[in-house]
Amino acid sequence: MEFSREELGDIYAFAVELGKQAGQMLLDAAKLRMGDGSKEEKEHVQKENAVDLVTETDEDVEAFIKGRILEKYPSHKFVGEESYSKGTRRDYLIDDSPTWCVDPLDGTVNYIHLFPMFCVSIGFSHNSKPLIGVIHAPFLNQLFSSCSGRGAWLNETQPLPLIRNPIPPMPEKAPSGCIFSCEWGKDRRDDPNGNMHRKIESFVNMAAEIGGRQGRGGMVHGIRSLGSATLDLAYVAMGSLDIWWEGGCWEWDVAAGIAILQESGGLITTANPPEECATAPIEEVRIGSRLYLAIRPAGPSATETGRAGQERTVREVWRRVRNLDYSRPGA
Amino acid sequence: MEFSREELGDIYAFAVELGKQAGQMLLDAAKLRMGDGSKEEKEHVQKENAVDLVTETDEDVEAFIKGRILEKYPSHKFVGEESYSKGTRRDYLIDDSPTWCVDPLDGTVNYIHLFPMFCVSIGFSHNSKPLIGVIHAPFLNQLFSSCSGRGAWLNETQPLPLIRNPIPPMPEKAPSGCIFSCEWGKDRRDDPNGNMHRKIESFVNMAAEIGGRQGRGGMVHGIRSLGSATLDLAYVAMGSLDIWWEGGCWEWDVAAGIAILQESGGLITTANPPEECATAPIEEVRIGSRLYLAIRPAGPSATETGRAGQERTVREVWRRVRNLDYSRPGA
Structure with missing residues (x-):
């Protein structure tokens, strides 16, 4: 089965509407915690702690999205954190069926603290290929969306990437000149072989002066950590972050972001460098x-295509990072 | 000389208006680079590289702000990056005069890449005390402002901190439970005694599991790096970031943020731990x-005042960080 352009357009319009509503639910629940609610609401809020309230919102928003999708498209598959936890077969969640992959709340720690970098993420794929992505960060008034063949957009009117007349090539000495986005994650074991130390070594290689770190210094223009994998991907699609490198996320964190990034012209592959990182094929994510x-959309320079510049950047990152140790139960 | 409440209110209204206009100038110049401008504008943009364009915008916005201030308040002093570079006496720029301390563009690297975390920062102080702060991040639609005695605000309507019924106490085991905000900075020397390595060691101590790092592991809830000292401070005032620790900024990066943070109830002191960090007095910044x-506004718990919780957090941070090596020429 294939979707016609018209059918896909209908699904896209539905996904955008759903993203707007779900984002509004997140913002409404946040405002309640700010103390803008009614007297009864305030009492409800004061009875529970922030983490419980956020878990409740997370579950409410997922139930809302899932209900709307199964009502409108009863034959489609729905994948979310809950599906994963309850599933028996954990190696693949996204197969060739028309599948919705949803994170009702990405950036949970940010949301608990009311730091604005949180969002809802709604991805739709078919034949294992991401086709539609909607990311709504309601506190930032930012709605990212894409549909295969129809472009990627900020707030439905601004095409992505933002700078596009022309789209800048990757810097000649990338990762120098690039903004590098990364997250510290939850694995904080103080073990030289644990993920935290693997990440830190990689971050420091990317940051250090050229010539430093036994020749691995990348002297990136800046390092950013936002606390939301989904928004990291959205900002790479925007062209605002040049490189995002991460391990440990799940399907629902990245499904919508990958759709938007690929539609904008970005490249996404694996974080872990292959053995021959200078020559190994750059595999599809x-x-x-x-x-x-992930590498941002890039235009051609005088000497290489945009894709060649992205691939060169991938190899320069691989040369500076350690393998991360994340696997799947059952995989 | 002292300002009456009415006089200060007039200066505040003027500063807010100035912040709105200057932020709009930043956004207009950014949109030009996105390719939304006219044909002539596009040609102008394509002729120059992004860094030159940003320098030009930076200077234009500073000239606009300085001109408006000196026209309206010819007896006031104006301090900006330019004043510093041209000045002979570099140890103190802010004295007891009524002084405007302005960064036309904070988050310059973000602005070059069109990552939304950039802003204009306008501070006003008298008798060396920050009285008024205005921070406008136009791509985020966020305007932070404060005036001594009149509260701190987001977009002029939402009081800061956001969560205030009641304002949460600092976590019992802070820095655990806290979002820790820090920046990698420009000093990237690969020298074990350089600022990059001093920072990294400190960041890792704050991040690592409890019991790790020879008892220094702080297991913070999250680590964020936004690339704007000014916005870091604004988000601490909002209560969204719990702790911000940084060295290397200048007056114009922090003057407005300190005014807003202090008016919201936050605490700000020095990054470098004193010798007796468990007992030394916590000095005013x-x-x-x-x-x-900087520590976010905090309410009382059952066992301590808000201020006591903030001071406890300061000491827990000091216990985990290294001294940073930033001084002033002439100081």
Whole structure:
């Protein structure tokens, strides 16, 4: 089965509307915690702690989205955090069926603290290929969306990437000149072989002066950590972050972001460097791999195509990072 | 000389208006680079590289703000990056005069890449005390403002901190439970005693599991790096970031943020731990010290006042960080 352009357009319009409503639910629940609600609401809020309230919102928003999708498209598959926890077969969640992959709340720690970098993420794929992505960060008034063949957009009117007349090539000495986005994650074991130390070594290689770190210094223009994998991907699609490198996310964190990034012209592959990182083929991302390296959309320079510049950047990152240790139960 | 409440209110209204206009100038110049401008504008943009264009915008916005201030308040002093570079006496820029301390563009690297975390920062102080702060991040539609005695605000209507019924106490085991905000900075020397390595060691101590790092592991809830000292401070005032620790900024990066943070109930002192960090007095920040540690507004718990919780957090941070090496020429 294939979707016609018209059918896909209908699904896209539905997904955008759903993203807007779900984002509004997140913002409404946040405002309640700010103390803008009614007297009864305030009492409800004061009875529980922030983490419980956020879990409740997370579940409410997922139930809302899932209900709306199964009502409108009863034959489609729905994948979310809950599906994963309850599933028996954990290696692949996204197969060739028409599948919705949803994170009702990405950036949960940010949301608990009311730091604005949180969002809802709604991805739709078919034949294992991400086709539609909607990311709504309601506190930032930012709605990112894309549909295969129809472009990627900020707030439905501004095409992505933002700078496009022309789209800048990757810097000649990338990662120098690039903004590098990364997250510290939840694995904080103080073990030289644990993920925290693997990440830190990689971050420091990317940051250090050229010539430093035994020749691995990348002297990136800036390092950013936002606390939301989904928004990291959205900002790479925007062209605002040049490189995002991360391990440990799940399908629902990245499905919509990958759709938007690919539609904008970005590249996404694996975080872990292959053995021959200077020459190995740059493989298409596997959505469920938990290991991601994304490069922003890039135009051609006088000497190379945009794709060649992206691939050169991938190899320069691989040369500076350690393998991360994230796997899947059952995989 | 003292300002009456009415006089200060007039200066505040003027500063807010100025912040709105200057932020709009930043956004207009950004949109030009996105390719939304006219044909002539596009040609102008394509002729120059992004960094030159940003320098031009930076200078234009500073000239606009300086001109408006000196026209309206010819007896006031104006301090900006330019004043510093041209000045002979570099140890103190803010004295007891009524002084405007302005950064036309904070988050310059973000602005070059069109990552939304950039802003204009306008501070007004008298008798060396920050009285008024205005921070406008136009791509985020966020205007932070405060005036001594009149509260701190987001978009002029939402009081800061956001969560205020009641304002949450600092977590019992802070820095655990806190979002820790920090920046990698420009000093990237790969020298074990350089600022990059001093920072990294400190970041890792704050991040690592409890019991790790020879008992220094702080297991913070999250680590964020936004690339704008000014917005870091604004988000601490909002209560969204719990702790900000940084060295190397200048007066114009922090003057407005300190005003807003203090008016919201936050605490700000020095980044560098004193010798007896468990008992040393927690000194008031010196605006020009280049070393800052900010703690969000905090309410009382059952066992301590809000201020006691903040001071406890300051000491827990000091216990985990290294001294940073930033000084002033002439100081």
